[in-house]
Amino acid sequence: MTTPAIRQKIARLAAGGRPRVLDLFSGCGGISLGFHAAGFEIAAAIEHDPDAAKSHGMNFHKSDNRHWKARDITKTKPAELTKELDLGHPALAFDVIVGGPPCQAFARVGRSKLREVADHPEAFRHDDRAELYIDYLQYVEACSPLVVLMENVPDMLNHGGHNIAEEVCEVLSSRGYVCGYTLLNAALYGVPQMRERMFLLAYHKGIAEGVSFPAPTHWIELPAGYDGSRAVALKLLANVSENERSDHYTPPPPPKRPLPPAVTxxxxxxxxxxxxxxxxxxxxxxxxxxxxxxxxxxxxxxxxxxxxxxxxxxxxxxxxxxxxxxxxxxxxxxxxxxxxxxxxxxxxxxxxxxxxxxxxxxxxxxxxxxxxxxxxxxxxxxxxxxxxxxxxxxxxxxxxxxxxxxxxxxxxxxxxxxxxxxxxxxxxxxxxxxxxxxxxxxxxxxxxxxxxxxMNPAFRQIGNAVPPLLSKALAAAIRAQLDDALQGRTIQQKKTGQR
Incomplete structure (x- = not known):
């Protein structure tokens, strides 16, 4: 179902507005920087670490130190955030939500609980490790984004016997999104680092019918250890029966030669x-x-x-x-x-x-x-x-x-x-x-x-970040999907005589 908020956002983008991003668990802003480079507006962020939050604010909101403040997502409700930053109603403030709750927050959240979390969030407050996930979903629920991007370690696909990415997709699917997730290596996208991460992407059904991930821009033969780590992460997927097999997991897009070699x-x-x-x-x-x-x-x-x-x-x-x-x-x-x-x-x-x-x-x-x-x-x-x-x-x-x-x-x-x-x-x-x-x-x-x-806080911020060039590749793919959706709507409106 396309809600009034979704329709208003689509109309604003169709009129030439820039997609607005809310970065949850933002760190210093690796994801934000990639989206900024792809033409998105970084509207707000939530980060509990004071140094990282200040870094994010200094880089994306130089003249507004309200954005430099550290915020705890468990104590900052969507309406409080948008009011404090003069962003209006949460359902209209953001077009894209990005970020990723720490993986350990999910360990004991069972599949049945995940399906109920948005309807009965207080039922699981006793489980501290579920709390960050609940708050993340509450932001998605309150803000009605057109797009959700989640990043985490590959072990999110096999964490404590759970494929958390699959379970997240189930929840988002029940909320009107089409979802997919995969594993991407940063070295294949122009980053001078062999960094493997899970990315989950969800589009509201009002703008997309499927999910795809960006093709690599560089080529490298990854060391054997990366294949082993990937196999461990994908173990739960490999062991399910054909009838239970996920339709949300997408194998990483393969690099197609000739491509420039990975950056050294x-x-x-x-x-x-x-x-x-x-x-x-x-x-x-x-x-x-x-x-x-x-x-x-x-x-x-x-x-x-x-x-x-x-x-x-x-x-x-x-x-x-x-x-x-x-x-x-x-x-x-x-x-x-x-x-x-x-x-x-x-x-x-x-x-x-x-x-x-x-x-x-x-x-x-x-x-x-x-x-x-x-x-x-x-x-x-x-x-x-x-x-x-x-x-x-x-x-x-x-x-x-x-x-x-x-x-x-x-x-x-x-x-x-x-x-x-x-x-x-x-x-x-x-x-x-x-x-x-x-x-x-x-x-x-x-x-x-x-x-x-x-030095030490800066090293920590950098080590925790998503590489901006990899984020930029994802953001460019998302922007292309949004543009295609808007173009399709414009053509359809012309055919039906709508304005």
Whole structure:
């Protein structure tokens, strides 16, 4: 059924209005940025983390600090949000809702409960993990969007014995939407990172009869580990009978050669200023403590930039300056010499083996100078701790990884805010982990996009984000679907003599 609110929204878009986006669980704005680039208006966002909420507001509502405020979706009702931001009635304020509740919120919400959630939300308030999902659905119910886009980890398809994406589709289908979901890898869409995520897309039946996802723009042969992770995520789908098989899941659109190769780490980072961590440490320029973005570094202006770097410097509305202020790195003095000796692709077991060799070399050098240290003595233990990281390689095999210059990076994680050892710079001369701006580049945030807070909060915001270029590809597909629907309505109105 097409409601008056849906009809009004369609009429507004048909008259040339820009589609308005509400970003729930927005973080700093990775999804929002992609939609902004595709011509959507970022009308509002809800994000509970103060630094991320401020980042979103600073980038999309520079002159209106009402949008900079952190908001808790469990305490902020749709009518309260739209009233506070002067956006009118919730049912008319937004055309598109994007975002994704944390996956752990869904663990014990059964399929029968999900079907009833919009009608009887209070019945499940005792289950805290269901609450965020309930609030998300309440926003969809109150705001009547034309389009819903949800993003989450692939394990959402196999989380605690539930295919949450399928269950979300069932609820949205009962509310008048056509739905589909798939798995997309960011490297296939121009992002210099092999990041796999689930995307669920729903259109109101008044504007679409089916769902499709954007075709890849780049090509790469993904490492075997990604196939394994995808197989685990799809296990529930693979094990259902033919009669129970989902009609909502869509296999990822395959890349069709010839396509340009995936963007590499060197193409993404090579134009940024070199930071020799050991030199900075020796000169006293790198110290323990919070890293603020108050020391801009000049950017080189080469005659020829890689296409990706050029795009990051010249993103419309988010153009970079001739300096970069958030190109800051972690204080890790023990590990800089070890970083320098690792080979591209090395992980923690290789790092430990290399560190053990460095320790033996240090012992031999001291012995050559007549200073033999007895094994397990306090001096021996102190020297060992100054060279060898303390983590068990059996428990943390993937904790470290040195990037390869000629490949996209592996997935950036939220724990970048704690260590960033998962992304050691490929340039051994620099001997360090990546900077905040380099992490932003690997996620495809342009140089003019700013992050609130200091280094650790910025790393966390970046690691949690949806890559803007992947979001842009989805947004462009959605915009094309909206335009096609509006064009079809215009033609039909002309045929029937309607105005």
């Amino acid at each position: 780490a060197a193409e993404a980072l090579g134009d940024l200023p070199a930071l020799d961590a050991r030199k900075l440490l020796a000169e006293g320029m790198l110290k323990r403590g919070a890293r603020r973005f108050d020391q801009p570094l000049p950017l080189a202006l080469p005659d020829r930039l890689p296409d990706f770097a050029h795009q990051m410097r010249n993103w419309q509305g988010f153009e970079g300056a001739q300096t970069v202020a958030d190109h800051v790195i972690r204080y890790l003095p023990r590990d800089y010499p070890l970083f320098a000796r690792l080979e591209p692709g090395d992980q923690y077991p290789e790092a430990i083996a290399c560190a053990e060799k460095m320790f033996e070399e240090a012992l031999a050098a001291m012995k050559a100078q007549g200073n033999t240290i007895r094994k397990n003595s306090p001096a021996w233990k102190m020297l060992r701790a100054s060279i060898i990281p303390p983590y068990d390689p059996g428990k943390f095999p993937n904790k470290w990884r040195k990037m390869e210059a000629d490949k996209p990076s592996r997935t950036l994680m939220a724990h970048l805010g704690k260590d960033s050892y998962s992304h050691i710079h490929y340039d051994s001369a620099q001997a360090r982990t990546i900077s905040v701006r380099e992490a932003a580049r690997l996620q495809s945030f342009p140089d003019g996009f700013v992050f609130a807070g200091t």
